[in-house]
Amino acid sequence: MDQVLPVPNPTKAYWLSEPHELARFRSTPDLPATCDVAIIGSGMAGITTAYHLLHSNKQPPNVVILEARELCSGATGRNGGHCKVKVPTFAGFTPGPGSSTVDDMAVYVHGIINGLKQIVEEEELDCEFELRRSFDIQLDDDESKRLKRIYDESAKAGSTWTRTVDYIDERFAGQITSINGANTAFTGPACSFWPYKFVSQLLARLLAQHPRSLNFQTMTPATSVTLSEDGSSAIHTSRGSFKAEKVVFATNPYTSGLISQFNDIITPIRGMTSHIVPKQPIHPHLSNTYNIDFGPEKGTDYLNPRPDGSIVVGGGKWLYNSDRPSWFNNFDDSMPFPPQTEEYWEGYMQRNFRGWEESGAELDKVWVGIMGITPDGWPHVGRVPGVKNQWMLAGFNGGGMSMILTVAKAVATMVKEDAGFDEVAGGLGVPDFWGTSEERLRVGKDEDLMVKRK
Structure with a gap:
């Protein structure tokens, strides 16, 4: 494997259809010889880590951000554009070693939503940010019953995650959600925004505020990172090498x-x-985001109505799941899925949503994104x-x-204070089982081997 x-x-993503002036920007014609901190990756993880490193530091470090391609051209520029945790995730929550609970996870995500809103307002980012609710919809009767049982048990036990979640039974699920065949549904808090605009505009603010401290370099893939005897790192790129006292890997699926x-x-x-774009905006406007569970044979799609009336929707994994090499351990987002797979999105809104039958909604774009998955999830x-002197936030x-967002703040704090996960994460509410370690790597490889033997 390469x-x-x-x-x-x-492939061309909708979110990248309005390139920012920084899309192919380089602060300097050549790479600097040295820096205090190198951040590899310019998606949400890399740019918000830089934000927290520079934003509240009276003497900000010299930071170099490397991007292999154009600004924010990885997962952040290719995702669904909403922030939430699905009720099935809460219901199936299995933490790793440690004391963090499903309720801690709920509090954490609510904090992320509030933190995003705060940055959008403070930095005056025009990224179509909306505080919303999100539907988790079940079309399968067995799954509906299973989730309702867990929800009832959790609510009776006083679980925090149930306090902001509402249940919609079979009498009203179709009417309230507008989904054909909806059996039951849950609603919970969410936000949505244009991820690329959030990241690109925040980077522009940082470059304007810290012109002497921040150097941004696009079209500069890091090909290797080697340790020096003095504890610093040599960052090797397609355009040469430079020395960094500290390194942050914001490389998600490309970390290995x-x-x-x-x-x-x-x-x-x-x-x-x-x-997907209708011929003209449909009224009433879909105001919630969605996760639609079509049952065990098909799985779940995610859907984000945009303020202009268009729709971003992803999923359809059941169409290609059996062709494992086409998606698993595959990082090629230049190769589209076959036409017969992409056809799934044709007529999607007309098939699934009440009131969209005569919308004339047409498929505008289909793109591929690369995610990073881990054995324990x-x-x-x-x-x-x-x-x-190297830190990471990935997988x-x-x-x-x-x-x-909060993980980025934690890593920035670790870098500034020369600290480890256990010294910082708890104070910020980061779940304790997210910390990376040699033991977790060992257990993960064992779990991966067990999966491969099945």
């Missing part, structure tokens, strides 16, 4: 390409998302195991929008 690195010429011990721990997988955050399992 080295896990972003490939050139990825630079940190070999994450082979079989953070695995790249391909997913599919689309943009949780990200790896903290010091790179066994390395003092978000397709849920990065609901995880990254």
Whole structure:
């Protein structure tokens, strides 16, 4: 297998349809010789880590951000654009070692939503941010009963996560959600925004506020990172090398390409998302985001109505799931899925939503995004195991929008204070089982081997 690195010429995502002036920006014609902190990756993880490093520091470090392709051209520019946790995730919650609970996870995600809103307002970002509710819809009767039983048991036990969740029974689920065949549904808090605009505009603010401290370099893939005897790191790129006292890997599915011990721990997988446009806006406007569970044979799609009346919707994994090489351990987002797979999105809104039958909604774009999955389903955050001056936040399992912001603040604090995960994460409410470690790598590889034997 080739080295896990972003490939050139990825498929064209809707979110990237309005390129920012920084899309191919380089602060300096050449790479600097040295820096205090190198951040690899310019998605949500990389840029918000830089924000927290620079924003509240009276003497900000010299930071270099490297991007292999154009600004924010990875998962952040290719996802669904909403932030939430599905009720099935709460219902099936299985933490790793530690004391953090499902209720801690709920509090954490609510904090992410509030934190995103705060940054949008303070930095005056025009990214179509909305505080919303989100539907989790079940079309399968058995799944409806299972989730209702767990919800009732959790509510009776006083679980925090149930306090902001509402249940809609079979009498009203179709009417309230507008979904054909809806059996039951839950609603919970969410937010949505244009992820690329959030990241690109926040980076622009940082470059304007810290012109001497921040250097941004696009079209500069990091090909390897090697340790020096003095504890610093040499960052090797397609354009040369430079020295960094500290390094942050904000590389999500591409992490194993630079940190070999994450082979079989953070695995790249391909997913599919689309943009659908009606001939004219449909009224009333769909105001909630959606996760639609079509049952065990098909799985779940995610859907985000845009303020202009168009729709971003992704999923459809059941169409290609049996062709494992087409998506598992595959980081090529330049290759579209076959036409017969992409056709799933044709007529999607007319088939599934009441009131859209005569909308004339047409498929505008279909694109591929690369996610990073882990054996236990949780990200790896903290010091790179066994390395003092390198940190990471990666492996978000397709849920990065609901995880990254506070993790980025935690990693920025670790870098500033030369600290590890256990010294910082608890104070910020980061779930304790997200911390990366040599032990977790060992257990993860064992779990991965067990999965492969099945």
